[in-house]
Amino acid sequence: MRTRRDPRAERQAKLVPGTARPRFLVGAAPAGFANAGAATGPTGRPRRDPRASRAAAVVRTAPRLRLDWTNKGQASLAIGTAQAAAAVKAAVRVIEEPAFLVLAVLDQPGGAPSDHDRQLIAGARLLADAGGGAVVAVTVEGVSGLGEAGADRLLALPADLAEGYEPERHAAAVLAAIETLKPRHVLFAESADGGADLARRVAAALGERLFAGVEALSPDRASRRARGGAAEMARAPARLMSVAADALPPHEGTVHEARTIPAPAFEAERRIGAVRPLAVDPDLIPLTETDFILSAGNGVTDWEGFAELARVLGATRGGSRVVCDEGHLPRERQVGASGSLVRAGCYVAYGIAGAPQHLQGITEVKRVVAINTDLHAEMIKRADLAIVADAQEVMPALIRHALERRAERQGKERRNA
Template identity: 60%
Template sequence: MSQHTTIRRRVDPRAERAARTVLNGPRLRLLHQPVATATNERRRDPRAIRDAALVQRLPRPRYDWARDAASAGTVAATGHAVAAAPSIPLQVIAEPAYLILAMLDRPGGEVSEHDRQVIAAARLLADAGGGAVVTVSTGRGDVLAEAGSDRHVALPDGWAHDYVPERRAAAASALMMELSPRHILFPDSPDGGDVARRVAAAAGERLFTGVQSLGPDRATRQSAGGSLETGHRLTRLMTVAADAFAPLDGVRHEARPLDPDAPVIAGEEILPRLGGARRLAVDPDALSLSETDFILSAGNGVTDWQSFAELGEALGATRAGSRVVCDAGHLPRERQVGASGTVVSARSYVAFGIAGAPQHLQGIAGVRHVIAINTDLHAEMIKRADLSIVADAQAVMPALIRLIRERRHG
């Protein structure tokens, strides 16, 4: 039987007592634990840890806490930095079995949440049998790679700001003949629905609108105020309802540019043209909070209501407020944001002087970008915001108004 010799350092009680002594005098004061030695470990940043663990922002934040140490900038006890989290692998479909076209609105050249939802629905149909998603819109396609696009057909940039449904419909019809896609999906929006109906009328095919769920061979939608569910076999042309499919997150596709032939862009004469069409100016305050895309909100920290009104007009944003503001009569009750008011899902939400009560944070849970202006660095709204300005609202609002007017005149 072998014996193992264990070598232990001898404990020096005098050295330990000296390390625990914090006061010399008539009466010694000792710590219960010895003084910890200093290390080179960096302080952990809780915000960086939370951002590193975030895997899905909408419709509800989801976190993977196993990833927190990878990108939070922490240093191990050995002094070596922790390796960065692995990048998302690129998914390439070189030879797809079929194509799924996603005709996007992309209003003003920006990819909307509805556009991302349409790509997610197209991704379901493509992944079912080795197909590829072809996005069709104005602008570049590289920003659509993380939304699930395999190929991208770029339409002229001038179409992003003009109401040209006949041109988009002509391009969709030309792509139908050239690429022979299995399905074409449109956003079930005023513009997307208009284009979809024009394409269906020109092709003489059935259009299934308002799709809310997709299966291998069946699409469904709600009817009769949501009390009934209508199902239909998959048609070639379909429109996707808003908020029916969650946008993809944590994926990276190729989004390879696909150059269309000349008839795709020059084929606008295929369909009859709509003469004299133009977009009408709409008062942002006439829009309901559940429909607007840009909200300027005020809280108890706002006292200069004249500047608040001028800033809303300069930004073209819909004005709203917290419960305290509406209770005081500064804004009508239908302008209250929160669980007890209106739950909003705007793209941008600018909050002036709002502390961030729980019911108010519940009302903006679906907002994509939040900008907070508050004098309290530790306010809950500051923690929720993507961009924060620690300053007085009464000083920031006039400065923003001057900057907007200078840029417009310039």
């Protein structure tokens, strides 16, 4: 015995009154749902307003309409109105009562957040946003700008942790933070600046498994390289993970409040001492590792002067293919497509015109100084500071200037002491 259904009556019961065209709420409407302008539809999903999103995508209307769908929130910025910029800046997203916490333990080589740290916060943001959580950035005192990077809370550890090398104290501080906050996930930076070491110390002390060097992360899946790089291991995101560099894009769009929360007290046994940096001859550091390269091209003829200049400036010597072919520098000092691809912070191109193959070798370099006789050389275009002059004539002046400045500095130090 089944009751007989009357589909017409059921349909009539779902009719929304008061509209010109008949409208039916076919899904299960929540109690009290009536107005058509609500933020969520009858099924509870957010209601889209196609007219508004189209209006937001308008870049300009004259001379002809242009829409930009790629960058939805920021299209208004492109118009260049100051009000629009201020409105975007003022919208700080606040998460008052998070469902859970995700810790991002920043690496901060030299005390300032690196690109890797921003990617780390973006990874934590990804995990937190999937379930209404908040991101806590574990940083050191006196760091700013993490709200733009996507951090909801800041837990500032004492500033001396970033300056000295005290891995045991640093690990104890992070352990105390995990103990008090009880986060769902903890993300570390898999970097040689100390993040990889810290992650493993914390994992060993907690007796938990570390999912190290994550290369791809989504709210329900994390994967990393294993078996000597031959295999990919994937699973649901673990509690402790360290994220490889350049695996995730940095956070964009929203600004978060970055509210400071108190750091818990901690203490650690100190078993590593007498830490000091060692002086290393910069010329012996491999080109791929070094931070400052002085590179010679066809414009250099005085090779002893070039070596002296590198010594005076404290740079590693490199050269173009022509120079290495002629035997003025050994082959391992060649920069370019057929030599080393360098990632130095500063590259001084001394008499190098900039063949495409050479420019390929320095794509990752942050700052380039070029000295060349040709104003229209490619290297001059690439450079942040370009000097159109004969490299060989500038060399003795630069050596003299560097020596004078160094003597000045040492004299000042002596007076201060």
